[in-house]
Amino acid sequence: MGSFQWIGFVAARYISKKRKEKSNSSMILSALGIFIGVLALTVILAVMNGFQLGFIESILEISSFHIRLESFPVGETNRLMGAAAIPGITVILPFLELTGIIRGNWGGQQVAAVRGLPPDALERDAGMARKIDLVRGSFDITGSDSILLGIELARRLDVDVGDELSLLSVSGIFPEDASPEDSVFTVEGIFRTEFYEYDLGWAFINLDKAVALAGKDTLSLGIKLKNRWQDQRISGRLRELPEIKDAGYTIKSWRDYNRAFFGALRTEKLLMFVLVGLIFIVVGLNIFQAQRKAVLERREEIGLLRAVGGSDRAVRLIFVWDGFFIGLTGAGLGTLLGLLLAGNIGIFFTVLETVVNGVIRLFNGIASLFGSGIPGDEGFAFFSPKIFYIKEIPSRIIPQEVLLIFMFGFLSAVLAAWFASRKISLTRPAEVLRYE
Secondary structure, X not given: OHHHHHHHHHHHHHHHHHHHOOOOOHHHHHHHHHHHHHHHHHHHHHHHHHHHHHHHHHHXXXXXXXXXXXXXXXXXXXXXXXXXXXXXEEEEEEEEEEEEEEEOHHHOEEEEEEEEEOOOHHHHOXXXXXXXXXXXXXOOOOOOOEEEEEHHHHHHHOOOOOOEEEEEEEOOOOOOOOOOEEEEEEEEEEEEOOOHHHHHHEEEEEHHHHHHHHOOOEEEEEXXXXXXXXXXXXXXXXXXOHHHHOOOOEEEEHHHOOHHHHHHHHHHHHHHHHHHHHHHHHHHHHHHHHHHHHHHHOHHHHHHHXXXXXXXXXXXXXXHHHXXXXXXXXXXXXXXXXXXXXXXXXXXXXXXXXXXXXHHHHHHHHHHOOOOOOOOOOOOOOOOOOOOOOOOOOOOOOHHHHHHHHHHHHHHHHHHHHHHHHHHHHOOHHHHHHOO
């Protein structure tokens, strides 16, 4: 314990002396570099998580579910729903999907995925209810002629709540088994999901009507879990149920759907982490060079400490404490400010846009005195709704990632200082003190 006390005392004096040396700015620059790297990576990953998890949750809550039990007879619905009610499952919802061509006003038409659902789908599935924002009307598909449209699909078809449209449904294998049928539906509601693909290409109708339009008597069960990462375990339990095993029904996990999309998001996140993480490598090299220089400049002090009994490891720890202090200060402050900005990202961008627009107006005012200026007065926006399909900037903080970023910045400084102090072991006290 005593040895650690003298190491800490000498390290504190060494760091205090460096802070008083006005010419030595490497310590401040190193801490500033780690601070900027941790801050940037924390905020960037929080915003990226907000976008990515929003897309993933929209897909899982609205489209693919966590597990699907496919192609079973309509008459088996209640029996299978009862058998599938095992621990870990929160939602069991029968549905049927078909592809249709929807024709609205003024000859507008659009191919859309039409999903048949029970009238009480939102009451059964709270996750879907959270993701579907009813812009106009209500989620009412009780009637056989009721239909709900995504907001972009309704805009493309030029229809609103109360308008009628026609749906051309094609099922079976074209052309031998094709069974097209025209049906007239009344728009009962218009929804928004914040996912452009769904808002443009999805519609909901009554499940019984979907069965009639499809011309077949098979349905699918959409199953949602308390923890979606338990899908493989619960899928295995479902396959062992006699009602499912004996009939040979197909069970698929959410991992089987949109595999390429999820893989692209994971790769994008990894590359962003690597690119921004290069900041830590640059800062680590800076600390390495600064510490090597410090070792060379303090050869006499190192020789004296070695001569009075200090071991190689003990003397090295004095210099490692310098890296420890730099890493803890830079990574700690970067993490705190990064969490503050990530948690209030909307306010941050609002203030930033206000400042930028104020500067633009100032330049326009000056330029107008000379008969020129920047055209347009719509103002600047980082995420303009005309370009990005969002109402607000999402942000999602994942504690494990924040801890990983902090440790990345902190350890880059500590390890750089440790490797730089290896030259201490080559210092021979007798040779150093001989010339003193």
